[in-house]
Each structure stands twice: as C-alpha cells, then as structure tokens.
Amino acid sequence: MASRTRRHKAPQGARDGSRRRVPMRLLLPCLVLVALMAMLMLRGYVHSEILADHRIRPEAATDKVPEKILDGGPVIDTRGGRTESLRIPDHRLVLTFDDGPDPQWTPKVLDVLKEHHAHAVFFVTGTMASRYPALVRRMVDEGHEIGLHTFNHPDLSYQSKKRIDWELSTNQLALTGAAGIRTSLFRPPYSSFADAMDNKSWPVTRYIGSRGYITVVNNTDSEDWKKPGVAEIIRRATPHHGKGAIVLMHDSGGDRHQTVQALDTFLPTLQKQGYTFGNLTEALDAPSAHTEVTGASLWTGRAWILLVSASDAVTGVLVVLLAVVGTLVIGRFVLMLVLSAAHARRVRGRGFRWGPAVTGPVSVLVPAYNEAKCIENTVRSLTASEHPVEVIVIDDGSSDGTARIVEAMGLPGVRVIRQLNAGKPAALNRGLANARYDIVVMMDGDTVFEPATVRELVQPFGDPRVGAVAGNAKVGNRDSMIGAWQHIEYVMGFNLDRRMYDMLRCMPTIPGAVGAFRRTALERVGGMSEDTLAEDTDITMALHRDGWRVVYAENARAWTEAPESVQQLWSQRYRWSYGTMQAIWKHRRAVLEKGPSGRFGRVGLPLVSLFMVVAPLLAPLIDVFLLYGVVFGRTEQTIVAWLGVLALQFVCAAYAFRLDRERMTHLISLPLQQILYRQLMYVVLLQSWITALTGGRLRWQKLRRTGAVEAPGGPVPRQRTRTSSSDRRPVG
Template identity: 55%
Template sequence: MLAVTLSAALLLQGYTHHMFGIASDEATGPRGHNGAVPSQVVHGGPVIANAATSAHTARVKARTIALTFDDGPDPVWTPRILDVLRRNHVNATFFVVGTQVVAHPELVRRIITDGNQIGIHTFTHPDLAELAPWQRSLELRETQLAVAGAAGVTTALLRPPFSSENDALDDADWSVLKQAGAAGYVTVLSTKDAEDWRRSGVDRVLDRATPRGDAGQIVLMHDGGGDRSQTVAALSALVPRLKAQGFKFATVSGAVGMAEPVRSAGLGDHLQGLALIQLLRGGDWVVWLLGVLMYAAGAISVLRAAVVLIAARRHRRLRTGHRGRSWGPPVTEPVSVIVPAYNESAGIEAAVRSLLASDHPVEIIVVDDGSTDGTADLVESLQLPVRVIRQQNAGKPAALNTGLAAATYDLVVMVDGDTVFEPDTVRTIVQPFADPRVGAVSGNAKVVNRGGLLGRWQHIEYVVGFNLDRRLFDLAECMPTVPGAVGAFRRRALLDIGGVSDVTLAEDTDLTMALCRAGWRVVYEEGAKAWTEAPASLSALWRQRYRWCYGTLQAMWKHRGALVQRGAAGKLGRRGLVYLLLFQVLLPLLAPVVDVFAVYGLVFLDPVRIIGLWFAFLLLQLLMGLYAFRLDGERPGPLWSLPLQQFVYRQLMYLVVIQSVFTAVSGSRLRWQRMERYGSLRAPAGAEDPRSDLTSPEPGFPQPAPYEGHAQPAPYEGHAQPAPYDGLPQPAPYDGFPPPAPHDGFPPPAPHDGFRQPPQHETTQWY
C-alpha cells in the first residue's frame, strides 16, 4: 500500500514538474492548416467566446490597453511587476500556470487583492494542440482547482500556451478552443506581443509593446518563465508613456466590456483545491526527502563495501600470516556432535556418514524430535556408532538442549540434519577453542544444490555473506550468529547461559548474542566447511527467510540492552546490532523506495544518469562478489546471474523484511516451518564404512564410549527424557514456550517484548 501510494504521488509530481515545463512562445514552431477556423474568428477580436457552438469575438475599446502577463506567478518577478502596477494605479490580467500557483499561492492572493484579474494558462504549460482531449480537460481542471484552493475563486478566462494572434490559429488550435468553449471558457489571445521572452533589450520590449494609433490592444508580456528584469524595466517606462498619450488601462473583461469572469469558488472546489495544493507540495517534499535518502543510502552502501572489503583482506592476512596460528596449541580432545532432526529422512544418512568420516574423534548424538517419517528408525537401521535419542516433538531448541544434556565432552558441534561435513570440518572448527576466551565458532556454510538461477543466487549470497560480513564481525568482535548448519560451542558456556532458548524463532542468533553478552568471544573459521541444501522454490525460500528475518528481529529486540553495556556486550550492541539494524532492516525497508524512485527517474528525469548509477552499484556488487569468491576458493562463474538477481531475488528479500517488520509490529503469530528436503546431499568419499581410517582417532586421542557391535543406547520407550547431565535442567514441557531461566544477571524479557509467541499446536515444525 505504501509503495502504491508513493508511486501515485511520484507519478503526479513527475507529470506536473517534468513532463512539460515553461518554454518560450516560439518553441512549438510553425502552425498547420487553418481551414476549419471560422472566418469571423480569424478576422475578429482577440477575445473568443462560445467557440463550441456559435463562435463570436470581442475587440478592445479604443485607446484602451489590457496588460496581460503569462507563465507566473514567479516569486521574484511577479511581486516586482505588481509593485510597478500599484505605483501607477493600473490593473492587469495574469494568466497563471497551475504548478506555479501550487508553489506560490500567496502571490495569487496578492494579485486579486491588488485588484488585478486572474486567468488560467494550463497546469504544466504544454501545447494543448498536441494533447489528447482527456489531457486537455485535466490541464484546465487542475489549474482551476489550484486557483480555487489558493485564492477561493474560479475564472472563465483561458490563454492557451504558445498562442498569439487570431490569424495564427490553425485547425489543431481551433479544436482546443472548441473543447475549452464547451467547458465554459473564454479564450483570450493578444494583439501586441512584447516579445520579452526573447530578452532582446528593454528598448526592444518597449517598442514592441507600444501601440500604433488609437486602437485598443491586449499586450502580451511575461511575469514568469525566466529572467524578467527587462520586462519590469520596460513596464516601468511603458505605463507612464501610454498614460501620457491618453490611453486607459483595464483588465481584459473591462477592456472588452464583458461580464466579470472571476467568481467565488464553491466550497467543494475550494476544498479540492486545497487538497491538490497540499498533495503536490507534499510530493515535492517527498521527492526532496527521497533524494536525500538516495544519496545517504548510496554513500552508506559504498562505505559498507569499502569497510567489508578492507576487513576481509585484513582478516585473511591475520589468518594466513605469521599470526595465523595464534589460537594456541592444536585442539585434539574429542567433540560431541549434536544433530537435531525432525523429518530428516531424506538427508540424515548423508549427514551422519559425513560426521563419521571426520578426521577428528567425535561422539555423534542424533536427537529425533518426534519425527513422523521414520528418521530415528533409519539412523538406527544403519548400525553405525551413533547415539539416537527420541523425544516428543518440542521444537529445535528443546532437541538441542536434550543433546547438550547427553553430550560427553566439553566441545560441542551443532549441525542441522540437512547438512554434510567435510572430513576436516570438525577438526578445523574446534581449533579456535585453544584460546580460552572463545566460546563459539562459526563455520562456513555452502550451498550444495546450486542448479538454476535460484540456486546460483543463494550460492552468491552465502559466499558473500560468509566471506565478507562474517570476517568483518570477527574482526569487530561482534558476531551476531553462529549458523545452525555448522557451529561449535563450549558446553560449559552454554550451560552458564541456561542452554538454548526457545524465546525466539532464530535460536542460533539468540544463542550467539547471549554468549557475546556473557563475555565470550565468537569467531569465524572459514576453513570449516559444511554443505547444506537451500530452498529450491521461491515459496520455500520465502518461508525460510521469513522465519530467519522474524527470528533475527526478535533476537535483536531481546538483546537491545547490549547497546548501553560495556565490554563484549557493548561491542555486540553498538557494532553488531547497529550493523544488522542498518543493513538488514532499514536499507531493505528503503529498497522498494529505491526501485520506485529509479522508475521515476527513468521516466521523468535523466534516464542515462539513472542507468549509469544502476550499473555503478552493480559493478560494486560484482567486485565484492569476485573478492568473496576468491577468498572462498570458488569459481566466479555464477556471478553472471548477478544482474538478474536485482530484478527478482532482491525484491523477494526486501519483501521478506517488510513482512517480518510488519508482523513484529502488529504482534502477529508466526508458525515454525520446515523446509522441504530434496535429497541432494551426499556423504563424502570414505564415509560409507564407519570403521575406515577416517573415523579412527589419531594415537593418544581418547575415544567416546564404544558401541561394540553397534549396540544402541537404551530405547526411550514412551519418549522418556534422558536424565539430567551436569546440572543442566531438562526443558520443561514447551506448551506455550516459556522463557528460559535468567542468566548472566539479565532477567528474562517479557514474552518477546512485542513479539507474540508462536502458536500452540500439536507438532512444532522447524528447520
């Protein structure tokens, strides 16, 4: 609705300000045939009435001058001309342009207050002969409303732009006069053109405006449309000269003896006119504001690109230079890998086998969260050294907490059931834990199903996001998210903050922010690669990103207190949260405005400039993509689809943000959703045999409890929960999703602080 309203406002503003505009009276060139123009009009007087039926004309009284001024009112020249008229005690007729009336309504009121007369000169100063009949009616009607709104009057006088004397009328002009006559207008032409629009000098203007003989004249001059200093000077000399010669000055109606054409406007016209003036003035303000926002957004985007590129380069140097191995001695202790699973039968085997193929000792715990597709049965049937825990469906956070309670080791890796690890991923992702300050490590998630445009676009997004943004977060020590697909944690750090919270729909972001606020450092390890399935349809992508974005908003709101804290929490708040707010919320909200304004610029402004700016920003994105792909060791081929991404994928992403923001503000409920699995994951080579060398720990490594003969742990008949481990309380029944226990001195927030809880239902879906 806002986009449609903005588009309508810009369309009106563009039409009224850029479609035509004031030009000199010779701009239309030579006229055509005049066979349809009645003879009595061609040879008659300059004031033409009843053109649609029985046209008749009126001439100016002898020795009478009707001064007329076109193209105003102008804030500079109209007041000076009015001052000249007042000093000489004469009145004139001003044919006003609607857009100028809207811009300067106070001048219209002064014209009338000084005793002068008002006529209309169309709304945007087009050549009416070149417009369709409906456009002509619109031009006249809108000008009439503008005058009614500005001064509370209407007028029957009309002077078409680019008109001159009677004998210059052609057939196209006559069709305009007939349509205007049918609408009740009296057309006023001229008999003396001062040609002040030529700016040929004061003497020339004065000479052209001076009548020859005693015949009455309608003198055409201009109070707008450019520099009218010569007009003011010539008028100051012309009026006293003609008065001295015995000429009288009158308005057009007084000069030809017609009834007063200016009358009080009705209440309806006056109110409509006021609304039109406010609407167009509001449009001018909106365009100005949009221009400021466009420059600001452009500057911020360029600054962001420079910052992330510099940060990525520095991050790479730190990791590959002489300080690249500064984490400490190699981490060799075993790792507990938790795989929360809900209806993951399509990919769970590949995920488990890839974990067993790790070149680091691992304990694998699959927590089946009430799957209905036989996920747990499938894992058990593989007869692999994997512990399977069944629980009633309670949601992903509950599954992760169950896995934490069952974990044997202090280092824990969490991996989604639709994700495949490389053999060295576990070993690589736990190396930063050599630094005791590190509480969590983000790995490098990569898209496995890259076919088609949608797959390529998500591949580009993942590569750029993980290899530019996360490097920046790492350097700034404000990592907001350890992805659920590939993340490692200290178990005791998670226990200290009460485990995984279910208060938000982005449990990974909420968890990461809580660790940062608790003083733990969260880092990025680009070498820990995991392959995950991305949505293969626009509807599936929409659902996934909608939950991610909504959950991120919840987490940002929940941890907003970090903005005013010190230490690690302050870095998260003033760096990470501000970055997310700016680039993942505010700029996406502005994106539709950018698109609408770009179309506005193509139609009404300079299309070459607009296209040039679009290509400049596209080039900037391409350079960022090329560098990110280089950092990640990826071939840059998919980047050819980047221009197409701007017309589909980009709009989808900002619409997701818009819907998420409105959902959050309105307090609407959002269901957990599960992404469709496609079975495109494959276990790495060597993962088929769990007793292969890849799964054997290196000499001296302690092994997890052996599963001799692949014996399974005791079954959880009736979905009984495992016993508590190390003081970690079991999750309470998640009916209504209660908030987690207080941690780190921060009391739990009120239920989502404006974000409603997910609805209660029998099955909690998640991915």
C-alpha cells in the same frame, strides 16, 4: 517483542479449506507499497509532464479563418456560436504572464505589481498550479485574474477533443483546489497574435468557445523569454500612440530577473503617461471571469491539491532516505572490501595460528524434526570427519521415522536422543546436557559437512578468549535460479559480512548450519534461549555481552539445502528477519554497557541494526527511483547511475567469490537478483517490521527438503521422494 517457538493449532479455515482473510501483516505491506507507488506516480505526473506533447505545429493556411478574426483584436469570443473579436481600449494595458506560478519569480512579479497598484492576468498551467497553490491564492486575493494555459502545455492543434477537454478540466481542478474558483479565460500554448490564427488553430478556438471559454492571445509581445535586456523588454512591451494592448510576459520557465526589473521601470513610466494596468474584464468593462466554486467540486479540487502536496512530501522524505541508504550501501561495501581483505591477509598469512592446535574430540549436536530425507547424508558426512567427534541426533518429536533411520545405520559414535516436540532451542539444550566434550558443534539436520569442516571449525578455540566460531555455510542446490540467487547472497552477503564483523570483533550470528561453541561459554549465558525465533543470533549476542570473542573460520565449509520455491524462501526469510529484530530488541541494553563486553553494544548492535534491518528495508528505494527516473526523469542518466551501483555490487560479489574460491559463472544472474530477489526480501522485511510493531506472533515453519545436497567428494545421496505436504510442520 519475544515470541516462543511453540507449535500452534492450525486455524479452522486452514484445515477445512474454507476461504481465509488475508492477514493484516500481508495486507498492510501491500497497501503501503501501493500507496508509495501511487504517490511517486502522482508526483512524476505533476512534475515531469509525462503526458505532455511538446510538438509545435508549423504555420498553415488561413483561408478558413474569418477575416474579422485575422484583422481583429487579441480577445476572441466564440461562445454560443459567436465569432467576435475584441480590442483593448486606448490607454489601457493588460499585462499577462504565462506558464506560472513559479516559486522564485512569481512572488517577485506580484510584489512589483502590488507596489505600483497594478493588476494583471496570470495564465497558469495545471502542473504549476497544483504544485504551488498558495501563489494562486495570492493572485486572487490581490485582485489579479487567472486564466487557463492547459495542464501540460501541449499544442492543442495536435490533440483530440477528448484530450483538450482533459487539459481544460484538469487545469480547472487545480485552480479550484488552489483558490476555490473557476475561470472563463483561456490562452492556448504557443499562441501569438490574432493574425497568426490558421486553419489548424481556428477549429480549436471554436471548440474552446463551445466549452464556455474566451480565448485571449496578445498584440504586444515583450519577448522577455529571449532575455534581450531590460531596456529592450520595455521597448517591445510599450504600445505606440497610446493604443491599448495585451502584453505578453512570463513569470516562469527560467530566469526572469530581467522581466522583474523591466516591470519595476515599465509600470511607473507608463502610468505617468496615462496608462492604467487592470484585469482583462476591467479593461473591457465586462463581468469578472472568476466564478466561485462550492460543494463537491470544491472538495474534489482541494483533495487534488492535498494529494499533490502529500506526494511532494512523501517524495522528499524518500529522497532523504535514498541518500541515507546510498550512504549505508556504499559505506558497507567499502567496509566489507577493506576489512575482508584484511581478514584474508591475517588468517591466510604464513605462520598464523589461533593458538595450540585443537585435537581433542568434540560433540556434534544435530537437532532434527522430520528430516528423513536428509538425516542419513548428514550423519554419514559427520562420521567421515577428519576430527574425532561424537554425534548426537536429537529427534524433536519427528513423525517420519527420522530417529529410526539413524538408529538403523548402526554407526559407532552416533547416539539418538528422543524427545517430545519442544522446539529447536530445547533440542539443542537437551543435546548440550548429554554432550561429553567441552567443545560443541551445532548444525542443522539438512546440512552436510566436508571431512575437514569440524577440524577447521574448532581450531580458533586454541585462543582461550574465543567462545564461539562461525563456519562457512554454502548453498548446495545452486543449480536453480532461486538457488543461484541464494548462493550469491550466502557468499557475498553472509560470508563477506562475517569477515568484516570478525575484524570489528562484533560477529552478530553463528549460523545454525555450521557453528561451534565453548561449552562453558554456553553454560555461563544460560544455554540456547527460546525468547526469539533467531536462537543463533540471540546466543551470539549473549556471548558478546558476556565478554567472549566470536570469530569466523572460512575453511569450515558446510553444504546446506536452501529453499527451492518462493513460498519456502519467504517463510524462511520472514522468520530470520523477525527473529533478528527480536534479538536486537532483547539485547538493546548492550548499547549502555561499558568495558570489553560493551564493545558489541557500542559497535556491533548499531551496525547490525543499520546493515541488517534499516539498510535492507530502504535498499529497494534504489530500484524504485530507477523506475521513477526511467519513466519521469532523465532516462539515460538514471540508467547510468543504476548501472554504477550494480557495478559496485558486482565488484564486491566478484571479490567475495574470489575469496571463497567459487566459480564466477553464477554472477551472471546478479542483475536479476538485484531486480527481483531484493524486492522479495524487501517485502519480507517490511512484513517482519509490521509483525514486530503490531505485536504479532510468528510460528516456525518446516521447509520441504529433497535430501539431494552433498559435500563435494562426499557419498552419493540416496534418492528419495519429496516430502509430502503433511510433513511441513514446525521445527520447533
């Protein structure tokens, strides 16, 4: 999994400007995201009836409805221009069930029908048939008839012909996928007796007939949906004087235990009275309403059912992952708040000392590659240090005169070491070999220190157990939106984390912008490694495994220039994420180590994996389900839940800002950071996962700098033009 930080020759397409293919590591995350969103949209579409129109039209005039329809039976046939009305013969009952299938009540209804050797007609909706295809297949296998009840259960008198066709065809698609059949039976939602047909519903009935369907209403309503009691359901469902009837019942839409109990009494009672319970076509001695589907139409239906099932499965997994990430996020927030408060009380307590004051000089290593825009500010900030330092600038093959700028400054105590471009770890090891002192401070070439930074950074070395110290990296260019978002991230996500990890004694990373090391500790673990792109995380984990303590110095502030464009931010975080994964993988055996040196493996490595890799990867599920809930669910409750999470994040952020003595004004952009910035970080992390899993190699990328960052109260930086595109080369 490790990858060397070497420069690679740019591909021909990049040099000559020709068209390049989208890298798989970019294409695959996009395809994964599109697929997941499609699954969620399909699930919401089928489950939440997002396109449903639940308006119910009031009664209208009936003067345009033929008398023989109003006075006729419950079966209306307008196919081929006919206007016929059919009645059910005496002593024949056709039980009909609307709105199913339901996973709880439909099987119980089917069990009762099977026990009493009765058949029925189930008018299914497309949404329910798509979700529970096995129940539809069972209905057909046990000899029952199926009818359409539209896909989304709208009042069709409000709908256009195009929408009616869509309701019918999609309902048939679900039926075909579930049972391999089509049906010619149809029942309009919100329908009643034939004499309730009016001037609004009659044109719909005629149009339905022109599409090849027989409209089935009812003439005996059990009103079981009112739950009036078992006896009352039976009374209302029983026809008078041996008349035939179509009985309306429901197997979905709520609690149907009264319907099931009523059936168990109703069926044997009326069978003893000479009634038969058959399908509609059996009662009318007509051909079956079912037609077997074959060929492409059958496979299209099956594909629909497969996609709906897949969307349910994917959503179920995402819900579990959402619960996991919710637990991780809340757990992390609680840990950060509790442990960071404890850390602040400890290090700010009266009389707290790490040990004897560290006053001896230290070596400061500044690896630099094409840092002409920043290097002067960096070096001058070091020479203004309140602590004695020697400054070693390691020029890693710069082509912009970085080394000449430092040499021209002619400052005492500042040395320049030149080398061919070999990478940042090699530059740091070169500097370490030339350092004079036992304590070594490392920083980036685009960072500036406050006068007290070095002094504050090295005081923890008064404790001989301390092998490294992490400083407090601050975003200097925070005036832009992207800069403000990174400022929030640095204060809340990094420094609050470091306080927590310090208390747990498993600090995962010494930031490259501001960190200090005991030289003997570095030498014991072999110095800076080129095995990963996150050499700072790699060396920190190595020190833990060697038994050293790694701590956080909150007052050792360094001001760094954060990326100012989405592209630069993407490049930086992609490298960080991928390098962190490499470091975790490299030190995975730490979980098996015992003794004090194994604490990081037992505590730190699992926490780093959960909080820095797994949780950030899953965190956008909160926003995904926010969108899902707003579109398909209970909008108000969803928004309230999301605002609750945002409020928790705001509390943590405000507390972190208070600990760092930062102004709260930048937290105004926190909601946008959570909505936009986090999604970018998610895609970057997903891309890093794919690169790691596919064995891809990632190069260093040089970020464009302006040299405009300075420490508060520091020297005014010289105004320079922006780095040209030719300077955007690897740091290492």
